[in-house]
Structure formats: C-alpha cells, structure tokens
Amino acid sequence: MxxxxxxxxxxxxxxxxxxxxxxxxxxxxxxxxxxxxxxxxxxxxxxxxxxxxxxxxxxxxxxxxxxxxxxxxxxxxxxxxxxxxxxxxxxxxxxxxxxxxxxxxxxxxxxxxxxxxxxxxxxxxxxxxxxxxxxxxxxxxxxxxxxxxxxxxxxxRASRTPQGETLVRFPLRPGGDGRSASQAPTARSRASASILASSRRIVDSAGQDRFGTSGSTAVPSRSSRAGGASATHSLTASRDYAPARTAQAVSARSVTRGCRTPADPAGPGPARGVPAESEDHPWTLPDAV
The missing domain is CATH 3.40.50.1390 (Resolvase, N-terminal catalytic domain)
Known part of the structure; x- marks a missing residue:
C-alpha cells in the first residue's frame, strides 16, 4: 500500500x-x-x-x-x-x-x-x-x-478597462467613425423623434378610449374608472390631441383645481354615489403617495 x-x-x-x-x-x-x-x-x-x-x-x-x-x-x-x-x-x-x-x-x-x-x-x-x-x-x-x-x-490601468472585458465599437455606416450608437448625434436625434412619435400615439389612443372615436359620447376609459393615471388625466394633452368637441367636453366637466368629476357610464355628469362639488364640500386633490 x-x-x-x-x-x-x-x-x-x-x-x-x-x-x-x-x-x-x-x-x-x-x-x-x-x-x-x-x-x-x-x-x-x-x-x-x-x-x-x-x-x-x-x-x-x-x-x-x-x-x-x-x-x-x-x-x-x-x-x-x-x-x-x-x-x-x-x-x-x-x-x-x-x-x-x-x-x-x-x-x-x-x-x-x-x-x-x-x-x-x-x-x-x-x-x-x-x-x-x-x-x-x-x-x-x-x-x-x-x-x-x-x-x-x-x-x-492605462486603458481604464476592467480586466477581462473588452470594449467593441462599431461604425454607424461604412467609412463612419468608431463611436458607439449612443454617442452619435444623428442616432440621438432619431431616438428622440421615435420616442416623441410613440408618445403621441399613446396619447391619441388614450383619448379615443376615453371619449370615443367620434368625440360625441363620453365613455370613461378603464384607467379613469379604476382611478389610475393615464394620458387622459392631462387636460393639456386632451385639448392638444382630442377633437374640438372632445376638448369642449373636457373643459365643461373640469373642476377648478384641475381634477375632473368622475363621469357616469350612462351619460355626462357626476357619477352615482359621488357628491358634486359645492362650497361646503369642495373637492381636493388626493394626498401624494
């Protein structure tokens, strides 16, 4: 052994x-x-x-x-x-x-x-x-x-690169510079335009869900009925992107402090069981979470 x-x-x-x-x-x-x-x-x-x-x-x-x-x-x-x-x-x-x-x-x-x-x-x-x-x-x-x-x-230490990692740079086009996509001015401008276009589509779709496609019938959206935040809670956004009749409806049902009265699915006006604003009981904004 x-x-x-x-x-x-x-x-x-x-x-x-x-x-x-x-x-x-x-x-x-x-x-x-x-x-x-x-x-x-x-x-x-x-x-x-x-x-x-x-x-x-x-x-x-x-x-x-x-x-x-x-x-x-x-x-x-x-x-x-x-x-x-x-x-x-x-x-x-x-x-x-x-x-x-x-x-x-x-x-x-x-x-x-x-x-x-x-x-x-x-x-x-x-x-x-x-x-x-x-x-x-x-x-x-x-x-x-x-x-x-x-x-x-x-x-x-001279290259300021963590050991074991390598930075790879790709040109944006043949013959272009070696800057990454996030560093190129043209890439930043295209990204900004894409984000702005996406925001406009979201606001437009939210406005159609809240007021209907024709703007003649006030139908609350799911987010407004649940009390959640959505693009329709912004009066400025609704006036800018909704039709003219829709913008008038928003102004008519808006309260002085910028919080609109919950609408009843049966038609315009205060919702059932929700007291309207009065001098004795004014509506107030909810506390910040």
Missing part, C-alpha cells in the same frame, strides 16, 4: 504539492498526486501524509508555508523525506530551494522528485549542479510570470 502511516522504515515520505491558483477546470492537483505517488513507488517508499499548499505563490520560502513549513520545522512528527512532482514544487526561489535540499541532505533524509532517477544526492557534483539548474529555471519562470502580471496591470 503506497499510503500508510509512519513506520520508521527510512522511506516514509511526505507528499508535497503546491498551486498558485485553484480553478474549477484545473487538473493540476490530480496530476501532481499521480506524479508524487509514481516517484515514491520508484524508490520503494510510501506516503505518510500530504503538505498541500493551494493558492500559494512559489516565491514563499518553504519553511514559512502553511502546510509544508511545520514539517520542516519538526512540528508535525518524524518523516523520512520529501517527494514532489518537480523541483518547483519545493519552491521557485533558487536560494530557498537549495536550502531545503541541503537540509534534507544534512539530516539524512530523502529528496525525491518525479522525472529524476532515484533520490537527489547533493553530495554528488552532477546531481548538485542539476538540482541547482532546475531551481534556477524555476526562479527564472517566476520572474517572467511576475513581469507579465505587472505589464498587464499597467496596461489595464
């Missing part, structure tokens, strides 16, 4: 995994696990635990990492060595990576990575040079990532 508790065999290895950014679609944790298990089996070792540092930059020293650090500081119990998927899993700083490697060498513990035949022997010049080169390569990759991130941040 490749994963079992510590038994003092000398090959009780701690699995080390690290990832800078965890994403839902990433498969790096599973790949790293497979590489670690393969590397441990290649040297006849077994895994006693995992030091998984997710959402953690490789620039952090291994000794100060939340999961790996306590093991290196001998706060989590005995272990026989470290096994990682690659050298950059130990760290992306060359000095910190070499310090961890020399710590394993000085304490007589194993240091194993996937792709390297057997444990690292830092007493051997060839292995030491190769380990140093891989640690240096990990640091160069870290510096390149940091440089790209800084450049992207500066470019985003």
């Amino acid at each position: 490749i994963e079992r508790p510590y038994d003092g065999c000398g090959k009780c290895l701690l699995g080390v995994r690290r990832l800078s950014r965890m994403k839902p679609a990433t498969s790096s944790p599973e790949r790293q696990r497979e590489d670690v298990l393969t590397a441990a089996a290649s040297v006849g070792g077994h895994i006693i635990g995992w030091a998984d540092d997710w959402e953690l930059s490789g620039a952090m020293d291994a000794v100060t990492r939340p999961k790996l650090g306590p093991w290196l500081r001998d706060e989590r119990g005995p272990y026989g060595g470290l096994v990682a998927a690659a050298v950059d899993g130990i760290g992306r700083n060359a000095v910190d990576c070499l310090n961890t490697g020399y710590k394993m060498r000085d304490e007589g513990k194993l240091l194993v990575t996937y792709g390297h035949e057997g444990p690292w022997d830092l007493n051997d010049t060839t292995d030491e040079n190769r380990f140093t080169m891989e640690a240096w390569g990990a640091q160069m990759e870290l510096r390149a990532i940091q440089r790209r991130n800084r450049s992207a941040t500066v470019k985003t």
